[in-house]
Amino acid sequence: MMLDDFMTRATLAGVGVAFAAAPLGCFVVWRRMAYFGDATAHAAILGVALSLTFQMSIFAGALAVALIMALTVTLLSGRGYAMDTLLGVLAHSALAFGLVAVSFLSGVRIDLMAYLFGDILAVSRSDLVVIWGGAALVMALLAWRWSHLLTATLNEELAYASGFNPKREQLILTLSLAVTVAVAIKVVGVLLIAALLIIPAAAARSLARSPESMALIAAAIGAFSAVAGLRAAYVFDTPAGPSIVCVAAVIFACFSLLGLNLRRGA
Amino acid sequence: MSLIKVENLSVRYGANTVLSHVEMTIEPGEIVTIVGPNGSGKTSLLRAIIGATKPSAGQVALKPGLKIGYVPQKLHIDPTLPISVERFMRLTDRVSRNDCAAALEAAGVPDLLLRQMSQLSGGQFQRVMLARALINQPEVLLLDEATQGLDQPGSAAFYRQIEEVRRETGCAILMISHELHVVMSASDRVICLNGHVCCQGSPAVVASAPEYRALFGTGTGGALALYRHDHDHDHDHHHEAAE
Numbered sequence: 001m002m003l004d005d006f007m008t009r010a011t012l013a014g015v016g017v018a019f020a021a022a023p024l025g026c027f028v029v030w031r032r033m034a035y036f037g038d039a040t041a042h043a044a045i046l047g048v049a050l051s052l053t054f055q056m057s058i059f060a061g062a063l064a065v066a067l068i069m070a071l072t073v074t075l076l077s078g079r080g081y082a083m084d085t086l087l088g089v090l091a092h093s094a095l096a097f098g099l100v101a102v103s104f105l106s107g108v109r110i111d112l113m114a115y116l117f118g119d120i121l122a123v124s125r126s127d128l129v130v131i132w133g134g135a136a137l138v139m140a141l142l143a144w145r146w147s148h149l150l151t152a153t154l155n156e157e158l159a160y161a162s163g164f165n166p167k168r169e170q171l172i173l174t175l176s177l178a179v180t181v182a183v184a185i186k187v188v189g190v191l192l193i194a195a196l197l198i199i200p201a202a203a204a205r206s207l208a209r210s211p212e213s214m215a216l217i218a219a220a221i222g223a224f225s226a227v228a229g230l231r232a233a234y235v236f237d238t239p240a241g242p243s244i245v246c247v248a249a250v251i252f253a254c255f256s257l258l259g260l261n262l263r264r265g266a
Numbered sequence: 267m268s269l270i271k272v273e274n275l276s277v278r279y280g281a282n283t284v285l286s287h288v289e290m291t292i293e294p295g296e297i298v299t300i301v302g303p304n305g306s307g308k309t310s311l312l313r314a315i316i317g318a319t320k321p322s323a324g325q326v327a328l329k330p331g332l333k334i335g336y337v338p339q340k341l342h343i344d345p346t347l348p349i350s351v352e353r354f355m356r357l358t359d360r361v362s363r364n365d366c367a368a369a370l371e372a373a374g375v376p377d378l379l380l381r382q383m384s385q386l387s388g389g390q391f392q393r394v395m396l397a398r399a400l401i402n403q404p405e406v407l408l409l410d411e412a413t414q415g416l417d418q419p420g421s422a423a424f425y426r427q428i429e430e431v432r433r434e435t436g437c438a439i440l441m442i443s444h445e446l447h448v449v450m451s452a453s454d455r456v457i458c459l460n461g462h463v464c465c466q467g468s469p470a471v472v473a474s475a476p477e478y479r480a481l482f483g484t485g486t487g488g489a490l491a492l493y494r495h496d497h498d499h500d501h502d503h504h505h506e507a508a509e
Binding site: 029030031032147150151153154155156157158160161162201202205208209210211213214 | 313316317318334335336338341343344346347348349350353357358382408410
């Protein structure tokens, strides 16, 4: 069967994560939450350590810790420290505690690299179910709340005046981010998740004329990066996760130059 | 029945009380202006009315099902967010392209429908925000220093537009402004705010009230304050002692 091929499974996993990460990444870019994605992702390594300790699923552990991290940041924001300071403290402490916690795990031999940089070639069928389930959840949440999310992103007061609470929309983004991080660990690892969120969205900006088209273009760029990156990794024998991010980065560079030229020509 | 009824409203941020015991109402079809120095709680009052700030005491009662149109003080659209005027108009309401075009026309900026928001001038941007606020036929329009960043003729034209809107739609208007001379003449009622309601009434009554003179009329005897427009002088808050 088709899914027996590890390359096919890897490609499906990459495309699934890209579909969720790209539209979510647009909000991350618009709201200037790039660091927020980083913090959530770095915290996930602590979740990985805890999952291994208590022998539960990596996905559940990473999701739980990412969620706690994201909620903590949301709660603490605007209470004394600047956001980037707060995130710098939390993101790197969570990563450090996670790495230390992993070192305490005796008996289990853990390939830490697999969690830092992802191990997309080892994606199993059940991983695929988790990845596509998570991605479908995130896409459904974003599609369902789209106009409210957009309004809350533009202006908090506009949201209140239209009769809904922008804090709840923020919470939906936070939740989506935690789910995306948890499902993306296997694909690109915790260090490169933020790249998959931000780079496709940033690359889409120069072509897009509306928020919706930016999300769709970003999803296409993300999915293409996953396919092309995996192909490149196979051909050149390079690490898969970073190869995907490299393709996205090259697309970003090309589109930015193209965008500059278009604007100059116009 | 009042559209908005604010009763004994107090708002505190931490230990800092920004509003205490504020009472006010907005009736259908009237234009009410809130004036007050910086830090007097004008924006907090507006935020409390839309539910963005929780009162520490008292309450804000809105007419059930009240439709509010809101024009924020300034709206920053991140340069990474591409959005056309048309899409912005349809942000919270499902409206047809024709309705969008009609609303822009009414706000004095036809032909902007397909432009990107990032390409608009300050005056165009404010008018598009006004058009968006009006598109759902609100019963009350809230404006938070909506003319900030516009020059004198620009803001005068904007306020003329507001009066036009009221005349055509009968929509009540509550606005905050620094620009006393323009605003006072266009208002039915003025509320002078400085942490509490100092005085309120028709523009003429407020302009001659000692509390208002204490806040705005330094050195000019109050009556002239209607025509003054200073941003860079200090306000002596004598009225606290005078009460």
